[in-house]
Amino acid sequence: MAKSLADLKYFTFDVVGTLIDFEGGIKECLAGIAEEAGVSVDGEEALALYRAARYSGDAGLFPDDLVRVYMVIAPKLGLPAEVKFGERLRDSAGNWKGFADSADALRRLSKRYRLIAMTNARRWAFEHFSKELGNPFYAAFTADDTGTEKPDPAFFEQVFAFVGKEGASKDDILHVAQSQYHDIGISRQLGMTNCWIERRHAQKGYGGTIEPQEFTKPDYHFTSMAGLAEAAEASKAA
Structure with a gap:
């Protein structure tokens, strides 16, 4: 069974494609x-x-x-x-603009969780994205910071080390992303609880994102960030 959203402390986010269109x-x-x-x-x-x-x-x-x-x-x-x-x-x-539901959903989630950005974009671009989203992040890891790109496990390991310094572990994280290739598959392999935001649910194909070799069924699945925010609020209220 998937870990309850109420029991998690951190939400990590893919940015480009999940939050930014x-x-x-x-x-x-x-x-x-x-x-x-x-x-x-x-x-x-x-x-x-x-x-x-x-x-x-x-x-x-x-x-x-x-x-x-x-x-x-x-x-x-x-x-x-x-x-x-x-x-x-x-x-x-x-x-580039955020999806219509991104900023509000992040604002709502930031009241209950520590939000961490994990992006393959360079730091200069991330600064624009973060501003567009209302600067909601507790911490951020970019390709410039990690020296690598997802789906390299080394990218994730740096985030695990960061939360470890705060007395937490990967078991306290929900990884949120739209890319099966860059995020959902590898987060499953690393034993994380994950959430697939299926941004292209009304469109065929993978658009600008590389197609994965195989589909990974996520722990949580929504077609919008609003859906995740609503589920997290309901979980906390239960």
């Missing part, structure tokens, strides 16, 4: 470039091309790597293959 941000930026170039792009096709380019062997840290990614996908989308547009895509991360 990176797919919407990428599609909006590419659509703007396309309009200037007098062409049109299909958003889902763009995300599929992005996914293939992003997870290549020569990928860099996110979102800086979006410059390289753009140069790979631009010709396939009929967009101008110029570095300045790749830089525009990278810089657009500073304006």
Whole structure:
């Protein structure tokens, strides 16, 4: 049986894709470039091309790597293959929006739990994301801080060490994420209680996120952050 939400002390969060709508941000930026170039792009096709380019062997840290990614996908989308547009895509991360329910849900959860961000994004981008979300985090771990990216267990181990210094353990954590590949599968392997936020529940495919080799059934499953907040409040009130 899944551990009760009422018994947990920390909620750790994937940020990009779970709390921040990176797919919407990428599609909006590419659509703007396309309009200037007098062409049109299909958003889902763009995300599929992005996914293939992003997870290549020569990928860099996110979102800086979006410059390289753009140069790979631009010709396939009929967009101008110029570095300045790749830089525009990278810089657009500073304006990406949170999902409509993210900030309020985090505010509600922060009253009862210590919230920890775990993001493969670089620190400069995370600072923008955190501000967009209302700066709700008790602590934050970025790719710059850990020197690695999820699903590397080493990323998670650094978080375990952090809560360990506060007299807690991974058993006190709920890991919340939308990515089966980066978060849900590995959190299960590491023995964590996890929660899948299925952001693309009304859409086919995995969008801009790499498809996992196999699906991991989560301990908790919601299609929104609002659903998680409501369940956590109900658990605490019981």
